[in-house]
């Protein structure tokens with residue numbers, strides 16, 4: 352297991368490099384220089400001692416604001432750590448960009464699912480036309496659909512998945528994830544926020560274990576916010592031997608209103624859709640055996656995490 356830190360700075364890559372102390376210059380080496388607006392991030396593998404030093408500097412303040420805006424800790428697992436696991440959570444590797452859906456307007460029918468909150472119903476009506484910029488063989492789209500290199504297709508078919516072609520790209524296929532698992536199959540450490548939606552009972556939920564600081568949705572804050580991603584817990588019933596399953600439960604911060612805001616079933620303004628996807632993301636789980644087969648076939652772009660299996664929620 353490797354210890355990874357995702358560091359969010361407030362400034363541009365250039366301004367960050369200018370202020371990093373000599374012993375932390377390495378933290379700024381991989382910042383993306385195409386970012387010219389304030390706010391940039393990097394992902395580094397660190398020892399606990401390095402993490403402590405980054406945190407110490409991150410807490411120091413310049414003009415009343417902490418040097419670092421957000422720190423997020425991840426544990427990245429290696430393939431031999433799949434040993435003995437039955438089911439795992441699968442995730443896109445954080446440094447791999449999502450594949451953008453170019454024909455979103457034609458391929459996805461997106462409607463409001465509730466009058467009071469930002470829950471969506473998305474139906475795919477055409478093959479996806481993707482802007483794939485990364486070379487990894489497993490990728491996630493901006494709408495949380497898995498796409499995989501054609502060479503990996505037989506592995507997914509063996510687990511019962513249908514695959515759908517992409518437009519204008521014969522190298523990748525979309526994996527149809529038809530099975531879902533319910534909210535009741537989660538247990539802690541998910542963190543709830545605010546009141547349930549008066550329309551549909553949705554509870555806004557975060558999967559982070561917040562260590563310190565205030566959630567970023569409260570606007571600009573002057574203190575560093577530190578998260579640690581934790582393993583989720585699932586009740587094991589019915590999902591151990593099947594392929595990828597998607598949570599029917601969305602994790603994120605959809606807004607919830609006290610009065611009706613939109614009609615159920617009405618189409619969503621095209622310009623708003625990107626933001627709404629950003630605020631809602633499902634959790635995916637898969638058999639550890641499927642993940643092992645993918646890694647043995649040379650798959651790249653996917654991470655996994657153990658999940659805690661509990662007998663009931």
Ligand SMILES: [Zn+2]
Pocket residue numbers: 465466467468469470548549550551552553
């Ligand atoms: Zn609702």
